Amino acid sequence: MTGTRTDHIVSVRDLAIGHQREQAILSRINLTVDRGEMVALIGRNGSGKTTLLKSMIGLLAPVGGICLLDGRPLEEFSLPQRARQVSFVSSQLVQLPSLTVEELVSLGRMPYTGWTGRLSAQDRMLVSRALAEVQMEAFSARKLDCLSDGERQRALIARAFVQDTSLMVLDEPTAFLDIPNTFDLIRLLRRFVEAGRSIVYSTHDLETALQCADKLWVIHNREILEGAPEDLGLSGLFSELFSSSGVLYNTDTGRFLVPGRPRGKISLEGDRGEPGKWTRSALERLGFQISEKQALKVRIESTADGLFWTCTGRNGTMRFDTLHSLARFLIHD
């Protein structure tokens, strides 16, 4: 561990979190966020992700310990000062049908406007720039109830952008999004990070987090583990994380697998390249364990007419031209 203290935009020391007067959900938390770093907070439902995020930015009073923002205790910041350092995107859906996208995004400039709330020319410029950044310029006059979930989330993030903070905290930003929208969003967040700012976001989606976060905070067994995704992979954490749920983590591919019920062993011949990879994946999904020299075997044949699979078992040999028909046969036979 090297680096000076001010490298950390956030530094959490011996923090204990929980709701008022209750017992702490998590305690002895020590974490840091560097400048220009994207941190993904991973944990199961009810593990305390939201509580941690809210305690970290002062929305919830911690049960114990201290949170430093840019090297200073959080309580030393007045609310408007804090609002210029940290922006927040909540997991709750915003339902304000008659608010326009532009009005929503403009709310992000509130820490900078005077008591009337009037936007300066620069404020307006920042708002339209943020709208352009999230590709929502065309939607600026649109009312919030006319937006899809992905568009509304982008608008909320634009609102956080214009707040011009060094840290952005997002609670489950991808919860309502499909895969393309999720990656769009992550790409947006990466751009924010590349500008030297920091992001902490919570998610269930470990696969995406593994691919794009600089650091993971994983809540497991009422403890928080911190490290680069690969550090945590090396420590064998991921296999352990899902051991109880029956989900398998393939350490070679970095992928998760939900196996079907165990169906015994099978041999695979001609296991090469893409066809090999996908056939293996299909067999594993069905619950077969692949090993050498079994009575039941599948052979991949690459011919001029295309790919074929032959399955040899007790009842002789069958030939299939899709993995789907092979799979149906294996299950019913």
Added chain:
Amino acid sequence: MLGLVLVCLFLADLRLGSGSIGISDMLAHLTGRKALSDQQLLIVTRFRLPRIATALMAGAALPVCGLQMQTIFRNPLAGPYVLGISSGASFGAALVVLGAGATGIVATWSLALAAWIGAGTVMLLLLFVSYRIKDMMTILILGIMFSSGLAAIISIMQYFSQASALKSFVIWSMGSLGNVTGTQLSLMAWVILPLLVITLTFSKVLNGLLLGEEYALTIGVRVRRARFLIFTTTSILAGTITAFCGPIGFIGIAVPHMARFLLNSSDHKILIPASMLTGMVVLVFSDIVSRLPGTEQLLPINAVTSLIGIPVVIWLVVVNRKAQSL
């Protein structure tokens, strides 16, 4: 547009009443061409003008209270009376009328004072509660429970009271714009007008609260202070109006929705003045209806505003679906 409607209604309302004094007569008097008789002048300045002034102030104040409550509770059905202010005022009035049996002219002042103290007590209690309790939903429920509790006590008092006292109380609870004259009117103006100007400055904070208290905190809104200021102004405004005019229903709930619908906006910079203006129009209009033009009869204003307000709320909720949210 609204301003023009308001001026027309203002003149129409001024025209109404016993003694058949036309607008042209009044104009002639003002320009000095033809003086009104002393009696006519008395009718205009002592009865008609104070009545309209009261309607204008109540019409501006109640919707602003309702708007503030709807935003802070993030509940489209909140109104100026959700915090139990009206019940507090009623309780005070009930104590004077039903408890002490005060009637007549003496009662007008003590009634207003007692209603004011009642509203103020509820407000102080609520501020205390809101300081201790963070969750707005809890505060809302407490306010409603408080109202119901006070209503129950009032009904017990009504049950055991004299017929004449009961009648005065029922008449007070029907609301009236015509009882505020002279000193009472100027006292009311001194309280209401400065506060209305102050509420205009809350637009930034209220906009910040649109997304909820959590978001408000993260964009630098001092939520506790905002809550204190908003509760205080609402209590004083609604409490004062109720003390002098009795409860006036539905203006506070319905008018902010009308303003939202008319201007299609959530921005409080627009909504606050728009609610004031719309409220003035609606209440002056209600006043005209309550006088049943062409007859000598009077309807209770509270019933008229409810009959006008309820269809508006139903229309907004069922047909327009706007009032289901803010």
